[in-house]
Amino acid sequence: MHPSYADVTAAADRISGQIRPVVMARADADTVPVDGQVWLALEHMQHTGSFKARGAANFTLAHREQGQLPKVGVTIASGGNAGVACAWATRLVDSAATVFLPDSAPVVKVNRLKALGAQVLSGGASYADAAADCQRYADVTGALRSHAYDDPYIAAGAGTLLDEIADQLPNLDTVVVSVGGGGLLTGITVAANHHGVRVVAVEPENCRAFNAALEAGHPVDVEIDSVAADSLGARRATAMALSAAAEGEVRSVLVSDADIIAARQSLWDTRRLAVEHAAATALAALHSGAYVPAHDERTAVIVCGANTDPSDLVGN
Structure with a gap:
């Protein structure tokens, strides 16, 4: 069951004052070569460098309100960004985080976790391996198990981003969002359904x-092989995302790794924004023509994260 719009508004009240309101920037033709009116939602400027801070704060604060935050703290399996957000959010309540990472997690994210005081443990070759180790740890220690994306508090927190975008763009037609496991997509879609906004869900091929x-009509396992896999590499989407999508207008499009790399480079070339490949995936839909807004369409593209090593950006 996906969260309701009431859950999104409750999350907004709960995390108010803890997160940074999103900055919106009008995109010119150099950044987004389409005819429509396009804005960039610069959520990569959020605490911890990604939208994940919203859901993590909502999850942690809600469990504290309910008296369900154990002394041993919170544990999570993550490709990096959710773990960083969890570590940051536990500090809001004077708690601690234990984060299980797959061996492929980028060094920049590992270092950020350690700087936040998290206990960082190896979780094997894949996210699924890390998740299994995380569950075993929670079972043994009594730590509160969080999830990178498949949790209604996490999704509702993410949905607060769409409300902020809609407040700044009251005639918004479409929001374009990168998709991994579906936590951000779920929250964005729940809020978008309330506002009558179309959602374009973008994934690597x-x-x-x-x-x-x-x-398939239900969650299925897929193979993972993409330059954006460190953030978008979930093998299975959530039932929450499918449920929310069924209640509104959601279009699914795919982009190539080459499209993603080009879009990421363009954000650097035209805006000096160094973002993750996952964050550039949404923009790649417009760059590649996978999604073409109408001439009078008002579109917001979510730039969702910046926990990246920028050394591979040309002209750095």
């Missing part, structure tokens, strides 16, 4: 968990 779930 070889990380297409949501796209495959739509085709």
Whole structure:
């Protein structure tokens, strides 16, 4: 069951004052070569460098309100960003985080976790391996198990981003969002359904968990092989995302790794924004023509994270 719009507004009240309101920037033709009116939602400027701070804060504060925050703290399996957000959020309540990472997690994210005081443990070769180790740890220690994306508090927190975008763009037609496991997509879609906004869900061609779930009519496992896999590499989309999508207008599109790399480079070239490949995936839909806004369409593209090593950006 996906969260309701009331859950999104409750999350907004709960995390108010703890997160940074999103900054919106009008995109010119150099950044987004389309005819429509396009804005960039610069959520990569959020605490911890990604939208994940919203859900993590909502999850942690809600459990504290309910008296369900154990002394041993919170544990999570993550490709990096959710773990960083969890570590940051536990500090809001004087708690601690134990984060299980797959061996492929980027060094920049590992270092950020350690700087936040998290206990960082190896979780094997894949996210699934890390998740299994995390569950075993929670079972043994009594730590509160959080999830990178499949949790209603996490999704509702993410949905607060769409409300902020809609407040700044009251005639918004479409929001374009990168998709991994579906936590951000769920929250964005729940809020978008309330506002009557179309959602374009963008995935790499070889990380297409949501796209495959739509085709099958239920969540299915997919193979993972993409430059954006460290953030978008979930093998299976959530049932929450499918449920929310069924209640509104959601279009699923796929982009190539080459499209993602080009979009990421363009953000650096035209705006001096150094973002993750996952964050550039949404923009890649417009760059590649996978999604073409109408001439009078008002579109927001979510730039969701910046925990990246920028050394591979040309002209750095």
